Amino acid sequence: xxxxxxxxxxxxxxxxxxxxxxxxxxxxxxxxxxxxxxxxxxxxxxxxxxxxxxxxxxxxxxxxxxxxxxxxxxxxxx
Amino acid sequence: xxxxxxxxxxxxxxxxxxxxxxxxxxxxxxxxxxxxxxxxxxxxxxxxxxxxxxxxxxxxxxxxxxxxxxxxxxxxxxxxxxxxxxxxxxxxxxxxxxxxxxxxxxxxxxxxxxxxxxxxxxxxxxxxxxxxxxxxxxxxxxxxxxxxxxxxxxxxxxxxxxxxxxxxxxxxxxxxxxxxxxxxxxxxxxxxxxxxxxxxxxxxxxxxxxxxxxxxxxxxxxxxxxxxxxxxxxxxxxxxxxxxxxxxxxx
Amino acid sequence: xxxxxxxxxxxxxxxxxxxxxxxxxxxxxxxxxxxxxxxxxxxxxxxxxxxxxxxxxxxxxxxxxxxxxxxxxxxxxxxxxxxxxxxxxxxxxxxxxxxxxxxxxxxxxxxxxxxxxxxxxxxxxxxxxxxxxxxxxxxxxxxxxxxxxxxxxxxxxxxxxxxxxxxxxxxxxxx
Numbered sequence: 460x461x462x463x464x465x466x467x468x469x470x471x472x473x474x475x476x477x478x479x480x481x482x483x484x485x486x487x488x489x490x491x492x493x494x495x496x497x498x499x500x501x502x503x504x505x506x507x508x509x510x511x512x513x514x515x516x517x518x519x520x521x522x523x524x525x526x527x528x529x530x531x532x533x534x535x536x537x
Numbered sequence: 538x539x540x541x542x543x544x545x546x547x548x549x550x551x552x553x554x555x556x557x558x559x560x561x562x563x564x565x566x567x568x569x570x571x572x573x574x575x576x577x578x579x580x581x582x583x584x585x586x587x588x589x590x591x592x593x594x595x596x597x598x599x600x601x602x603x604x605x606x607x608x609x610x611x612x613x614x615x616x617x618x619x620x621x622x623x624x625x626x627x628x629x630x631x632x633x634x635x636x637x638x639x640x641x642x643x644x645x646x647x648x649x650x651x652x653x654x655x656x657x658x659x660x661x662x663x664x665x666x667x668x669x670x671x672x673x674x675x676x677x678x679x680x681x682x683x684x685x686x687x688x689x690x691x692x693x694x695x696x697x698x699x700x701x702x703x704x705x706x707x708x709x710x711x712x713x714x715x716x717x718x719x720x721x722x723x724x725x726x727x728x729x730x731x732x733x734x735x736x737x738x739x740x741x742x743x744x745x746x747x748x749x750x751x752x753x754x755x756x757x758x759x760x761x762x763x764x765x766x767x768x769x770x771x772x773x774x775x776x777x778x779x780x781x782x783x784x785x786x787x788x
Numbered sequence: 789x790x791x792x793x794x795x796x797x798x799x800x801x802x803x804x805x806x807x808x809x810x811x812x813x814x815x816x817x818x819x820x821x822x823x824x825x826x827x828x829x830x831x832x833x834x835x836x837x838x839x840x841x842x843x844x845x846x847x848x849x850x851x852x853x854x855x856x857x858x859x860x861x862x863x864x865x866x867x868x869x870x871x872x873x874x875x876x877x878x879x880x881x882x883x884x885x886x887x888x889x890x891x892x893x894x895x896x897x898x899x900x901x902x903x904x905x906x907x908x909x910x911x912x913x914x915x916x917x918x919x920x921x922x923x924x925x926x927x928x929x930x931x932x933x934x935x936x937x938x939x940x941x942x943x944x945x946x947x948x949x950x951x952x953x954x955x956x957x958x959x960x961x962x963x
Contacts, residue, residue, distance in 0.1 A: 535803025
């Protein structure tokens with residue numbers, strides 16, 4: 460237990476940053492769920508919008524990846 | 538840090554980032570820009586994989602395709618249709634560039650899933666170069682094709698006049714964030730998945746939780762196979778979206 | 789943090805290999821080489837070949853579809869010709885039947901007419917014979933009556949007046 464206060468702060472910060480990934484999970488679920496409910500109402504239009512769904516997933520997921528990256532930076536690079 | 542955890546946690550060895558270390562293939566010297574490293578090896582293997590899929594697989598030019606030939610044809614048709622649908626009919630001239638990016642990313646991602654391999658696309662340096670190349674070429678293309686009217690991309694004429702400067706500011710910021718998110722998305726996804734697998738692998742050192750750990754690795758591995766393809770697809774489709782903005786900047 | 793705690797051997801690499809800027813030049817160089825090689829392979833060899841194969845296949849498929857359409861049209865034409873022939877044959881058969889019927893009717897009519905003529909001739913002949921027989925029978929009746937009358941007259945003791953008896957008998961018979 461000889462570690463310094465900076466290290467402790469970094470670890471706590473990394474843990475807190477990981478909560479951001481939950482937001483990304485909610486976002487991705489929201490995108491896919493809404494796509495699915497729309498697709499079940501109008502299945503003929505669903506095929507053309509799959510690409511749009513993946514773009515939406517990518518944008519939502521990128522923010523979760525950012526928080527993961529912050530966690531990694533705090534763990535290994537600070 | 539690894540040694541620290543080892544000393545504190547007993548048998549557990551967490552080294553999730555060791556797999557990403559760039560090492561010279563021959564000898565132990567310092568890494569110059571020309572040094573043959575594991576980056577070189579796995580990029581070369583990606584090239585070999587692409588040659589096998591797209592060149593050797595289609596070498597027979599069969600009318601009724603064999604399995605390997607239909608993989609190549611499926612990849613071709615998939616990306617071609619995506620470019621046509623997303624970026625427009627006049628963008629098919631840029632199809633070889635997007636195909637190059639997609640095939641490289643998808644092959645590198647899947648090669649990175651082989652145990653003990655090195656994932657080239659998990660490095661910010663690699664993805665940032667590709668994203669910056671897309672960003673710069675798309676911006677240049679926009680100015681060459683549309684001249685100064687390319688700037689109307691940021692001036693949304695359908696919005697109320699009072700809101701337009703604010704929207705323009707947001708649009709400009711989001712435009713310049715594009716290469717950052719474009720590159721970090723791919724590298725972050727690859728890095729995260731592989732690091733998580735390594736963390737679970739380290740837990741397998743304890744006999745009691747080893748079966749759970751192996752199960753978790755299997756599940757994450759399946760997810761990673763999906764992610765490998767989806768990230769390559771997303772990289773290519775976002776390139777198409779940016780290309781569409783450059784060719785048709787008017788909303 | 790890693791540099792603080794790690795030993796001298798891995799001091800060169802920080803905790804995240806992704807942020808080790810000393811390897812960036814190497815990675816970027818090999819990435820550019822790789823991308824250029826892939827681009828050349830794709831644009832020179834792979835993509836034109838696949839495009840040619842796909843175009844050839846779609847051409848073959850459309851040719852085959854056209855050939856199939858042709859064959860279908862031919863089959864329909866053949867069916868129509870068959871139906872036409874069938875109708876023609878039916879009409880021909882009906883005509884032949886009608887002709888035969890007419891012929892037979894004509895023959896029958898002729899035969900009937902001939903028979904009728906023969907029958908009427910025979911009837912006429914028979915009538916004549918009957919008339920002759922009737923006439924001769926009437927004469928016979930007159931003679932018989934006259935002779936009977938004469939005999940009666942003589943038997944009754946009268947004079948045999950032939951002429952008077954004749955007249956009387958004739959008048960009686962006619963009356």
